[in-house]
Amino acid sequence: MPLPIILDCDPGTDDALALFLALASPELEVLAITVAGGNVGLEMTLPNALALTALTGSKVPVYAGADRPLLGAFTSETRVHGNDGLGGIALPPGGPPCPEHAADAIRRIVRASERPVTLVGIAPVTNIALALMTEPAIAANVERIVLMSGAWGEGNATPAAEFNAVSDPEALAVVLGCGRPVVMATLEIAAQALCTPAHLAAMRASGSGRCLQAACDIQNSVPFSRRLGGMGAALYDPCAVAWLIRPELFTTQAASVTMDLGPGPCRGRTVIDRWGRTGAPANAMVLETIDAGGLFTLLTGRFNRLP
Numbered sequence: 009m010p011l012p013i014i015l016d017c018d019p020g021t022d023d024a025l026a027l028f029l030a031l032a033s034p035e036l037e038v039l040a041i042t043v044a045g046g047n048v049g050l051e052m053t054l055p056n057a058l059a060l061t062a063l064t065g066s067k068v069p070v071y072a073g074a075d076r077p078l079l080g081a082f083t084s085e086t087r088v089h090g091n092d093g094l095g096g097i098a099l100p101p102g103g104p105p106c107p108e109h110a111a112d113a114i115r116r117i118v119r120a121s122e123r124p125v126t127l128v129g130i131a132p133v134t135n136i137a138l139a140l141m142t143e144p145a146i147a148a149n150v151e152r153i154v155l156m157s158g159a160w161g162e163g164n165a166t167p168a169a170e171f172n173a174v175s176d177p178e179a180l181a182v183v184l185g186c187g188r189p190v191v192m193a194t195l196e197i198a199a200q201a202l203c204t205p206a207h208l209a210a211m212r213a214s215g216s217g218r219c220l221q222a223a224c225d226i227q228n229s230v231p232f233s234r235r236l237g238g239m240g241a242a243l244y245d246p247c248a249v250a251w252l253i254r255p256e257l258f259t260t261q262a263a264s265v266t267m268d269l270g271p272g273p274c275r276g277r278t279v280i281d282r283w284g285r286t287g288a289p290a291n292a293m294v295l296e297t298i299d300a301g302g303l304f305t306l307l308t309g310r311f312n313r314l315p
C-alpha cells in the first residue's frame with residue numbers, strides 16, 4: 009500500500025526535484041500539494057507548483073496557502089532560486105489551483121483519511137502549523153511529519169538559522185510541539201548530497217523525458233554555494249522525500265529540537281540536542297548521514313519514470 013502524503017512546498021528549484029520525486033514514486037500516494045510563499049512569493053510558487061505538477065501528467069490537486077509567516081514579514085531567497093523561483097526555466101503553465109485554502113485542505117484530507125497521513129514540509133511550515141493550530145485533533149490522524157528544515161550547526165539564511173526555519177520559526181515550533189513524530193532533513197544532510205556538474209551530466213544523459221530534462225535545467229540554474237565549498241548545489245528538499253522512499257540510505261538520531269524564537273541574531277535557530285545534553289525527551293528524529301550515490305541513483309531512476 010503506498011504511503012498517503014501531503015506535500016507542502018514553495019517551488020523553488022530543489023522543491024521542483026522533490027515534487028517530481030514524490031509524484032514519480034509508487035511508494036507514495038500524493039493526496040495533495042499545498043503551497044506557501046517561501047523561496048519566492050506565493051504569486052510565483054503557486055504557478056510553479058501547478059506547472060511542475062502538470063508537466064508530470066499528474067492530476068493531484070494543488071492548493072494555495074500562506075503568503076507570509078504567522079508573525080513578521082515575508083522574505084524570499086531569489087539569489088538561489090531566481091526571481092521566478094525556478095531559475096528562469098520557463099515551463100508550460102499548469103491548470104488552476106483548487107479553491108480551498110491549503111490549511112483547510114490539509115485539515116479536511118487528514119480528518120477524512122482512512123489511513124494516517126504523512127505531512128511532508130519542504131517550505132516554511134506555515135500551512136501545516138495553521139492546520140494543526142485550528143484543529144489540533146487532526147494530529148491523531150497524522151502518521152508523522154517529515155521536514156526539510158533546520159541545522160544543528162550554522163545556518164544558510166543567517167549565521168544561526170536555516171531558511172525554512174527562520175522564515176516561520178513560530179510555525180516550526182507549533183509543528184515540533186504537536187506530539188506527532190517529526191523527521192528532520194537538515195542543512196547537514198543536504199551538504200552531504202551536493203549535485204556536482206558530473207552528477208548533472210550523468211542525470212541528463214540518462215534519458216530524454218521532459219521532466220528529467222526540466223529537472224536538470226532547473227538544477228543547473230542553481231549557483232554553487234561558497235558555504236559548501238563551491239563544488240555543487242545542495243539537494244535540500246529531495247532528501248526529505250527520499251527518506252520516505254529509501255530510508256536505508258540514511259542514518260538517524262533521535263533528539264530534542266527546540267526553536268529560538270527570540271528577536272536577536274539567533275532567531276529561527278533549531279537547537280538540536282544530538283548528544284542528549286539537556287536531558288529533554290526527543291521530539292524529532294534527525295537524519296545524520298546519507299548515501300549520496302544512492303540518492304542520485306534514486307532521483308535519476310525516478311525522473312526517468314516521468315514523461
Ligand code: BDR
Nearest residue numbers: 020022023130171172244
Ligand atoms: C530550504 O530553503 C529553501 O531555499 C529550499 O527550497 C529548501 O527548502 C533550504 O534551506
Ligand code: CA
Nearest residue numbers: 020023130131
Ligand atoms: Ca523548499
